[in-house]
Amino acid sequence: MKIELEKLRLIGLTGSTTSTTEAPLILLEGEEADVREEEVVVVDNRGSLIFAVCRQGLGINENLRVGGYSPGVAYVRSTGKPPSTAKESYHFILSFIGVFTDEGLKTNDSIVAPGSPVYLFRGSGVNPFDYLKPSECVMGGYLASAKKKGEEWQIPFDKTFIPYHIGVFGATGSGKSRLARHVLIPLLKKAGYGVLVLDWEGVDYTPFFKQESISICDFRMDAYAAADFVVRSADYFGYDNEEKPVPQAVIHVMSRDMGDGEKWWDKISINAKNGGELREKLRVEVLERLKKRDTKNQYMAIWEFKFESGLEKIMDEDWELLYRFASGKTSVEDFKLPSQGEVCVIDMSEVSDELKLSFFSKLCSKILSTMQKLRDKKLRLALIIDEAPQYCPFEPRGLRVKTTEQIKNLCALGRKRELCVVLLAQGMAGEIGINAAVRRNLNTLFIGQIHPLDLEEAGKRLAPYGIKPEKLLYLNPGEFYFTGKINPLPTPLLISFKID
Ligand SMILES: Nc1ncnc2c1ncn2[C@@H]1O[C@H](COP(=O)(O)OP(=O)(O)OP(=O)(O)O)[C@@H](O)[C@H]1O
Ligand SMILES: [Mg+2]
Known part of the structure; x- marks a missing residue:
């Protein structure tokens, strides 16, 4: 495949100082009004074509340099008009994607000649990703800098690295859940994964x-x-x-073996018709048990009082909820995980955080044991965990100690068995973020508009490619930097997607 340079628009030349990974781009006069950051361009370096992304745009006018006296500055002060634009220039720093060869894209290892012409893809009808995509990929979303109708270039996603896990980070309202819904779920399905989504609030x-x-x-x-x-x-x-004694009696009654391997609780949906009946049956049996235990009749009065006032605290809705749990159709153990191309959303909204977490913990155990039994086969499942700090916070306590450990284990075993863990969180590191040990397992990241507290963490991932961390504070909802192994290009891409 040949790139037809004559179809592209010449926007400038590379300036000094160039290297093998980046070069400044001096824009032709007037192009500064059109060329934007994150545009994809190609540099004609003595006949070899290097793809690159425009970053760190700067406009310079020698006459207007501030911080000291200059005739230009004095002119502005006295007339209120800008001086001559003869000493004005605009440039970007080009972050190289790679050099295009007959065998596809390769890392560039030659120094780019200053003065090499640079061409823009946007507006040409030529899609740069036709040249950049690997053979094993699925397409989704589009490049944020090309929004014109007919030019929404889809981004390639490298399937091979899906089991190296995905993190989506951005402050509230940055579009994480939409990204999962509109880009990640369709993509994972196309890549042959079953998708299981945990919907913490049941709204997304x-x-x-x-x-x-x-x-x-x-x-x-x-x-x-x-x-x-x-x-x-x-x-x-x-x-x-x-x-x-009282809580013990409740636990004893509910988990009592009824003689046929089934417990009192397992049979309650047959023995009671609703939450109210469930409560009454429990009351009778617990009081009986307490009475038996208090052989000298010393404590019964106080136990009964504590028991009854405890029951008062449980609301009618909770009894009905409990009854629903008793008559549930599937157990977590028997739940059929979505198979390739299927989606299943678990709506966790109706219960308390503790119940959500204890359910999640059982689900993790189920997935882990399923993976262990697979031997050489692959699971091909993606587990999307929105509101991830609820499951694996920075400093886990209580039930979250266990769920954090389980997520870590899912990540570790998942790499071999093709389980992809997708975590969505408002913060990356520190108190607002997710647990560091879990975060280390996320190879591919989507970073949207972040909280200023996360500048340092996001900077570690993006600054080496010429992306200023401050830029992350100004991203629009639905814009994310896409970096890591699923991105087949070595430099992060700013991507976006359409919502209904
Ligand atoms: N691609 C997009 N284009 C335009 N607007 C978008 C896009 N993606 C998201 N938005 C806007 O951003 C808003 C928030 O999106 P979303 O609920 O996905 O955010 P979030 O990051 O999941 O927030 P939270 O952390 O509060 O759950 C949406 O209401 C939508 O209007
Ligand atoms: Mg959300």
């Missing part, structure tokens, strides 16, 4: 995947988790932990 995905959604309440809960739910909702029945 569930309404858009109605047919493919399942509520967390439709999963059957096991006896211990259910007993734990009752005990916690009752504030431990006035004690400071569950090791006390």
Whole structure:
């Protein structure tokens, strides 16, 4: 495939000082009004063609240099008009993508000659990605700098590196969930992955995947988790932990073996018709058990009081919820993970954070054990975790210690078994971010408009390519820098996508 330079527009020449990875681009007069940052261009370096991205635009006028006296500055002060533009110039720093050869794109290792002509792709009808995409890729989104109709050049995504995991970062409203919905989910499906989405609040995905959604309440809960739910909702029945007689009695009753391998809890959906009946059955049996335990009848009055006032704290909706959990159709263990090309959204909105996390922890165990049983086969599953700091925060406590560890394990084993973990978070590092040990596993990143606290972390990933971290504070919603191995190009690309 040959690049027809005559179809492209000459926008300038490379200036001094050039290297093998970057070169300044001096714009032809007037081009500064049209050429934008993040445009894709090609440099004709003595016949070899080098693809590059325009970054770090600067406009200079010697007459207007500030910080000291100059006739030009004095002229501005006295007349209020700009002086001659003869000493004015505009330039970008070109960050090289690679040199185009007969065998495809290669890393550039020759020094670019200053004075080499530079051509712009936009407006030419020639799509630079036709030359840049690898053979094994899926296409999605488009280059943010080419927004003109008919020129929305789709970005290539290298399938091979999907199991090296993905992070999406951006402050609230930067478009992370939309990116997942409009770009990542279709892309992962096209790449042959089943996609399982965890919708923490039930607003970002569930309404858009109605047919493919399942509520967390439709999963059957096991006896211990259910007993734990009752005990916690009752504030431990006035004690400071569950090791006390009343909570113990509740746990004992609910997890009691009924003789046929099934527990009291497993049969409650047959023995009771609704949440109210469930509560009454539990009340009778717990009181009976407490009575039996208090052989000398010393404590029964206080236990009964604590038990009854604990029950009062559990709202009617919670009993109904619990009843739903008892009669759930699937257990996490039996849940069929979405197979290649399928999407499944789990709506986690109806329950407390603790229940969400304990459900998630069971789901992780299930995925981990499924992977361990696979031997040489591949799982080909993508797990999209929106609001990731809820699962693996900077400094995990309580249940989150376990879920953080599990996510780490999913990442580690996932690389071999083709499980892709996608984490979406408002912050990258520090208190607003996700756990550092988890973050280290995310090879490909989408970085949108970030919080100023994250400038340093984002800078580490983008500054080496000439992207000023401050630029990240000004990105529009839906614009993300795409960097890491799934990006087949060595330099990050600013991408965007269309929303309905
Ligand atoms: N590609 C896009 N083009 C135009 N607008 C967009 C685009 N993507 C997102 N937006 C706008 O940004 C808003 C926020 O998007 P979204 O809910 O995905 O953000 P978020 O980063 O997930 O926020 P949060 O962290 O609060 O969940 C949307 O309401 C939408 O209007
Ligand atoms: Mg969101």
